[in-house]
Structures are given as C-alpha cells and as structure tokens.
Amino acid sequence: MTIIKRGFAALAAGALSTALAIPAFAEPVKFDFWFGLSGDLARVVDTLCKNFNDSQKDYQVVCTSQGNYDATLQNTIAAFRAGKQPTVVQVYDVGTATMMLSGAYKPADKLMEENGYKIDYSDYFPGIARYYATSKGEMLSFPFNSSTALMYWNKDAFAKIGKTEAPKTWEDVAADLKALKDAGYDCPMAINISANESWQLMEQFSALHNQPIATKNNGYDGLDARLEVNKTKFVQYVTDLKKWYDAGLVKIKSKDLGQDMVQAFATGTCQLILTSVGDHGTVGRTQKEGMKWDVAELPVYAGTERKNSLVGGASLWVLSGKSDAEYKGAAAFLNFIHDPKTALFWSTNTGYIPVTKSGFDFMKSDGFYDKAPYKGREVAIASLTASEPTEITRGIRLGNFTQIRAEFGTQMQAIFANKVSVQEGLDALVKNGDAILERFQQTYPGKTLP
Amino acid sequence: MEKRVTFSKWTIGILFAVPQLILIFTFFYWPAGQAVYWSLTLQQPWGGGNIWVGLDNFRSILSNASYWDSITASMIFAGISTGLAMTIALVLAALTDRQLAGSWLYRVVLIWPYGIAAPALALAFRFILAPEAGFMAVVNQVWPGFWDPGLDGTDAMASIIIAFSWKYVGYNFIFFLAAFQAIPRSLIEAAAMDGSGVIRRFWDIQFPLITPTIFFLLVINITESFQDSFGIVDIMTAGGPANATNLMVYKIYSDGFKGLDYSGAAAQSIILMLLIIALTIVQFRFIERRVHYR
Numbered sequence: 001m002t003i004i005k006r007g008f009a010a011l012a013a014g015a016l017s018t019a020l021a022i023p024a025f026a027e028p029v030k031f032d033f034w035f036g037l038s039g040d041l042a043r044v045v046d047t048l049c050k051n052f053n054d055s056q057k058d059y060q061v062v063c064t065s066q067g068n069y070d071a072t073l074q075n076t077i078a079a080f081r082a083g084k085q086p087t088v089v090q091v092y093d094v095g096t097a098t099m100m101l102s103g104a105y106k107p108a109d110k111l112m113e114e115n116g117y118k119i120d121y122s123d124y125f126p127g128i129a130r131y132y133a134t135s136k137g138e139m140l141s142f143p144f145n146s147s148t149a150l151m152y153w154n155k156d157a158f159a160k161i162g163k164t165e166a167p168k169t170w171e172d173v174a175a176d177l178k179a180l181k182d183a184g185y186d187c188p189m190a191i192n193i194s195a196n197e198s199w200q201l202m203e204q205f206s207a208l209h210n211q212p213i214a215t216k217n218n219g220y221d222g223l224d225a226r227l228e229v230n231k232t233k234f235v236q237y238v239t240d241l242k243k244w245y246d247a248g249l250v251k252i253k254s255k256d257l258g259q260d261m262v263q264a265f266a267t268g269t270c271q272l273i274l275t276s277v278g279d280h281g282t283v284g285r286t287q288k289e290g291m292k293w294d295v296a297e298l299p300v301y302a303g304t305e306r307k308n309s310l311v312g313g314a315s316l317w318v319l320s321g322k323s324d325a326e327y328k329g330a331a332a333f334l335n336f337i338h339d340p341k342t343a344l345f346w347s348t349n350t351g352y353i354p355v356t357k358s359g360f361d362f363m364k365s366d367g368f369y370d371k372a373p374y375k376g377r378e379v380a381i382a383s384l385t386a387s388e389p390t391e392i393t394r395g396i397r398l399g400n401f402t403q404i405r406a407e408f409g410t411q412m413q414a415i416f417a418n419k420v421s422v423q424e425g426l427d428a429l430v431k432n433g434d435a436i437l438e439r440f441q442q443t444y445p446g447k448t449l450p
Numbered sequence: 451m452e453k454r455v456t457f458s459k460w461t462i463g464i465l466f467a468v469p470q471l472i473l474i475f476t477f478f479y480w481p482a483g484q485a486v487y488w489s490l491t492l493q494q495p496w497g498g499g500n501i502w503v504g505l506d507n508f509r510s511i512l513s514n515a516s517y518w519d520s521i522t523a524s525m526i527f528a529g530i531s532t533g534l535a536m537t538i539a540l541v542l543a544a545l546t547d548r549q550l551a552g553s554w555l556y557r558v559v560l561i562w563p564y565g566i567a568a569p570a571l572a573l574a575f576r577f578i579l580a581p582e583a584g585f586m587a588v589v590n591q592v593w594p595g596f597w598d599p600g601l602d603g604t605d606a607m608a609s610i611i612i613a614f615s616w617k618y619v620g621y622n623f624i625f626f627l628a629a630f631q632a633i634p635r636s637l638i639e640a641a642a643m644d645g646s647g648v649i650r651r652f653w654d655i656q657f658p659l660i661t662p663t664i665f666f667l668l669v670i671n672i673t674e675s676f677q678d679s680f681g682i683v684d685i686m687t688a689g690g691p692a693n694a695t696n697l698m699v700y701k702i703y704s705d706g707f708k709g710l711d712y713s714g715a716a717a718q719s720i721i722l723m724l725l726i727i728a729l730t731i732v733q734f735r736f737i738e739r740r741v742h743y744r
C-alpha cells in the first residue's frame with residue numbers, strides 16, 4: 001500500500017514539476033499541418049516545413065502526409081468529428097464548396113488580419129484567387145500548390161510532318177493527328193477517361209471556351225445549381241474525341257492498361273497529351289534520351305475567343321477550434337508560404353506555378369524560366385491569365401464534385417466502349433450528377449455559399 | 451459422491467461473459483446501431499448537424515438504377531468466384547489427398563495465396579492482366595483487341611473474379627484437405643477392394659462425407675465475396691469501366707468516403723447486411739438439408 005501511495009506522490013510531483021517547467025523552457029508552439037501530396041512532392045513539403053521551423057523559434061509546424069487529397073479530406077473530417085483536427089490542412093480545389101459549408105474553418109483573411117500580417121490579395125493571379133474566394137471576394141483559404149493543364153507535344157514527331165509549332169485549334173489537331181498517323185506513328189495522341197481527366201477534358205475545356213459546367217455560374221450563385229454539359233460545346237468535343245479514337249488517332253493510356261499517358265509521352269510512344277504543368281518535371285526526368293518536346297496552351301475550336309484556363313491543385317485551410325497560440329503559428333506559416341522566396345523554392349522543386357504576381361516576377365527576374373528544365377512552365381501562367389476571369393471561368397463551386405468527376409469517368413467509359421451514344425452518355429452524366437448536387441443541397445438545408 | 455462444479459448464481463456467469471459482451475457491443479452492435487441511425491438521417495459530413503429523413507435514404511437508393519446494377523454485379527461476382535474458388539480447391543485437395551508425387555509440396559504452397567493481402571495480390575494481378583504490358587499482352591498480340599479490361603466491363607469483371615478466386619482457392623484448400631484426411635482410410639480402401647475406381651469413390655464416399663465442409667465454405671465464400679472484394683476492386687478497377695465492377699461494398703466506400711455521403715453509405719451498408727443475412731438464411735434453410743453431419 002505504501003509503495004502505491006509513494007508512487008502516486010512521485011507521479012503527482014512529477015506532473016507538477018513538468019507543469020511548472022513548461023513556461024520556463026519556452027518551448028515552441030507546435031501545430032499540425034496535414035497535406036495530401038506523396039512521394040517526391042511530400043519530401044519537398046517536408047523541406048518546406050523544416051525551412052519554416054528553422055526560420056524562427058516561436059512555432060513548430062508538424063507536417064504529416066495523408067497520402068492523397070481524398071484521404072486528407074476524409075481523415076480531417078474524421079479528426080474534426082473527434083475534436084483532434086490539425087490546425088492547417090491542404091484541401092484540393094474541388095473540395096472548396098464542401099469546406100465553405102462545413103463551418104469548420106477560420107477564414108484565412110481574418111486570421112492574417114488578427115495576427116497583424118498584411119497580405120495584398122490583389123497580388124494573387126485573379127484566376128487563382130477567384131477559384132478559392134467567396135462570391136464577395138474574401139479569401140477563406142490560401143492558394144498553395146497550383147497548376148493548370150497544358151498540351152505536351154513531341155517536337156521530333158511534329159517535325160516529321162513538317163510542323164514546327166504546336167497546333168492552336170482542335171481543327172489543326174485533327175489534321176496533325178491524321179498526318180502523324182500517316183507518317184507511321186501508332187499513337188498520335190493519348191488520353192485517359194477516368195474520373196481524374198474530368199479536369200483537363202471537361203473543366204479546362206469548358207473554361208477556355210467560356211462554356212458553363214453548371215447553371216448559377218458554375219454553382220457560385222447557389223446550391224441549386226445543376227449541370228448543363230450535355231448542351232454546350234463540350235458535346236462536340238467528346239464527339240470529336242470519340243471519332244478520333246475510332247479512327248485510331250487517339251489511344252487510351254492508363255496505369256491499369258500498362259502505361260499511363262505521361263509515361264507514354266515521355267517514352268515517345270504517344271506524341272501529344274493534355275496534362276498538368278505539374279508533370280513538366282516528371283516528363284523532363286523520365287523522357288527518352290534526346291527526345292525534343294515542348295508544352296503549349298490547350299487548343300480551342302477555331303473562332304473561339306480564348307479565356308483563362310482554370311487553376312488546379314489545392315489551398316490551405318485553417319480549421320476552427322484551436323488555441324490562439326496555434327493560430328499565431330498558423331498565420332506565421334501562411335505568411336512564410338506567401339513569401340516570393342518560398343514560391344521560388346516551391347516551384348523549382350515541384351512543377352507547380354507561383355500563385356502571386358510578385359512570386360512570378362521574382363522568379364522571372366531570377367532567370368528561372370530561361371533555364372533548361374524549367375523553360376516552358378511560363379506557358380501555364382500565360383494560360384491562366386489569358387483573360388480576366390468571367391463569371392464562368394473563375395472556377396467551379398459544386399458540392400461533392402469528386403462524385404461528379406467519378407460519374408464523368410463512368411459515362412466516358414460507357415461512351416468509348418460504344419455502350420451509349422455521346423449524347424446519351426452526357427445526358428446520363430447530367431442526370432446522375434444532378435442527383436448528387438440535389439443530395440448535397442438537401443444535406444445543408446437553408447445554408448448558402450459564402 | 452459425484453462432484454460437480456456449478457455456479458450458484460447466474461451473475462457470476464454473466465460476469466465471465468462481460469468482457470466478451472463488451473467487445474461485441476463496442477465493435478459490432480454500437481457501430482451497427484450508429485449506421486442504422488445515420489441511414490435514417492441526412493448527416494452533414496463535418497458533424498454540423500443532421501435531419502431526420504426516415505426511409506428517404508433507402509427510397510432514393512433503391513430507386514437508383516445504378517444501385518441495382520451494383521447488386522447484379524455483386525451477385526455475379528459472388529456466384530462465379532465462389533464456384534471457381536471452391537471447385538478448383540476441391541479438385542486440388544482431392545488430388546493432394548491421393549498422395550500423388552509431390553503432394554507434400556502442394557500442401558504447403560497452395561495455402562500461401564490466402565496469406566497475401568488483397569491489395570498486394572491485386573497489384574500483382576493488375577500487372578499480369580494488363581493488356582499492354584503483362585502476360586495478357588502476349589495474348590493480345592495474337593488476337594488484337596481480345597483483352598481490354600479498361601473499356602470492356604466483362605473483361606474487368608473477369609479480372610477481379612480471377613484475383614479473388616486465386617486468393618480463396620488457398621483458403622478453401624486447407625479446409626477441403628482437412629476434411630478429406632478426416633475420412634477413415636479403411637472406408638476408401640474397402641471400396642477400392644470392391645473394385646470401385648477413383649471417380650466412383652470420390653462421388654460415393656468422399657463427397658457425401660465432406661458435405662459439412664462444403665456447406666461451411668459455401669457460406670463463408672459467399673459472405674467474403676461480398677466483403678473481402680474491396681481491396682481487389684480498389685486496386686484493379688476502381689469500380690470501372692462504366693461501373694461494371696462497382697460491387698456493393700466498393701460503392702459504399704466511394705459514396706461514403708469519397709463522396710462524403712455518410713447517410714447514403716450507411717443505408718447501403720444496412721442493405722448489404724440484410725442481403726448477406728438473407729443469403730445465409732436461404733443457404734441454411736435449403737442447402738443444409740442435403741448436408742450429412744456425422
């Protein structure tokens with residue numbers, strides 16, 4: 001008995017002494033940052049975190065990769081419900097509507113203001129800022145890793161058919177693909193038709209052509225927005241892609257089949273792909289020795305007034321229910337990320353583009369875009385800033401958009417397998433997508449998007 | 451005098467059972483109860499609140515054509531993969547039991563597939579069955595366009611059935627072999643002396659005597675094909691192409707976790723639970739009659 005008593009006494013004393021010791025040591029305030037990147041990119045984030053921790057001694061950010069974007073959102077929700085949420089979390093572009101209605105965040109602009117940081121929000125590229133801002137223009141989250149879609153083309157192959165420039169219109173693409181096929185190339189262009197390719201095939205295409213994805217300005221003006229891709233120029237685009245696929249000009253490449261389209265392009269198997277600027281580094285590192293290639297803006301149909309492309313990637317959200325000290329740390333962290341020097345570090349080590357004009361200018365003046373491996377990435381900025389964002393090209397604000405993307409993959413697969421016609425497939429996409437949107441609206445009765 | 455150990459009070463018995471009951475309650479009844487509650491409400495994913503909607507979730511799921519496609523796909527998957535896994539395992543076990551040359555080796559090797567985690571084996575099969583890179587690429591060279599799980603739903607379904615069956619052949623094999631070895635040698639030897647051949651002995655003696663094992667494995671295989679297929683589907687097809695392999699358990703995952711529709715997913719898991727219960731009852735009611743327990 002006495003032993004137990006003594007044990008308790010010792011424990012109590014120990015607890016007391018640690019409690020007293022904390023203020024004396026002035027340990028840095030720790031806070032969590034969860035992100036969805038993995039592999040190479042996760043290592044870059046880890047370095048970024050280390051740089052932040054080394055840059056000051058008041059705060060310490062603990063960065064944890066959750067594997068991918070989906071898992072990050074799922075785990076954050078689970079943690080939030082259990083009251084153990086991280087302070088800062090990276091949420092992908094299409095999770096924005098879900099986050100805005102969650103009531104689980106602290107607005108980023110308020111956070112910065114409260115903690116005395118002055119951020120010039122007009123410094124963000126409008127195409128990027130508006131994707132994440134409320135309808136009134138307030139920034140609820142901080143744009144972090146940003147990209148846009150580009151066309152990658154094989155210069156060697158195009159030289160064979162007497163072309164030195166990338167095609168600018170889909171009409172030119174059609175002619176070039178035919179010529180490439182005739183010149184003996186088995187795979188003139190590669191696409192994939194899973195959920196993920198909704199981004200370049202449907203979303204970017206619609207933005208460039210100023211075509212809506214959904215009513216209510218792509219959902220910005222209300223939760224009662226419904227899809228309308230079955231009656232826009234997108235129908236023509238899918239019809240053409242299908243036609244080219246049937247003629248053997250376009251091949252489907254995916255990991256499940258053996259080789260994804262980025263690998264297919266890098267190895268010289270396929271001559272044209274549409275993918276993120278984020279793959280620029282991968283293609284450069286894994287390309288066939290001596291292959292000449294370049295990137296260009298995505299083509300548009302002839303006679304189209306080109307609009308800005310959409311930003312892809314993720315933004316950083318600060319979650320509610322944390323202490324003031326942690327918020328101070330989070331604000332310092334966001335301020336660190338906002339710094340042009342961090343932008344240079346970030347873009348050099350990943351394929352992502354700078355999100356602010358000052359970051360871009362800093363990198364330009366640094367000669368970043370003149371050097372060989374990075375040359376060409378400025379095309380992404382040109383594409384993002386091709387026009388002032390319109391009501392439709394500022395972004396997509398639809399609930400459960402991940403499921404709509406999945407539906408896109410399903411219907412595209414049905415179309416390409418000749419199970420349904422193009423129009424039938426897109427009608428089904430709209431019908432099923434609308435059911436998803438309706439369900440989202442019912443889940444948040446009486447709420448409106450900020 | 452006979453000494454008997456009895457518990458004077460029933461409370462002591464209960465006390466002994468309590469740890470087990472707590473486990474079952476915490477890990478089964480409580481979550482299942484929560485799922486029932488969620489299925490009757492519309493849950494906001496972030497926990498901001500919920501609304502009571504009664505049976506609306508079930509109504510909207512059951513009126514959705516793609517859900518019925520998912521049930522059909524699950525049934526096809528369960529039927530074919532159970533049949534395949536059990537037949538192959540039965541044949542292999544029967545051969546191993548005959549002490550053919552090298553049967554000691556099969557006995558060890560054939561158990562391994564069950565020890566491999568579903569995602570790992572799915573990755574292996576994804577490579578083996580990839581139309582452009584793996585083994586099937588050779589077949590495609592001979593018959594171009596023969597194998598295309600990326601667009602052809604039947605091929606994709608075949609892929610996951612092959613992967614799942616391969617895993618459960620190992621599991622079934624252990625049980626079949628044990629059942630065969632439990633049959634007294636003398637019975638088989640007597641039959642052999644009476645002049646019956648291998649096939650005859652199998653159908654008249656061995657098969658009737660292992661029916662309890664067959665029945666047990668049938669129930670387990672069907673149940674597992676509804677549940678354990680998740681890892682394989684996730685890695686190999688992700689439910690595609692065009693929902694051809696969107697099995698019920700995978701749809702629950704994608705709607706619930708990817709789509710953040712917790713209520714819809716909860717309702718689907720209730721339906722899946724009822725379906726498995728119903729299937730098991732049917733099996734006990736109609737198939738067990740033909741089982742001879744010794």
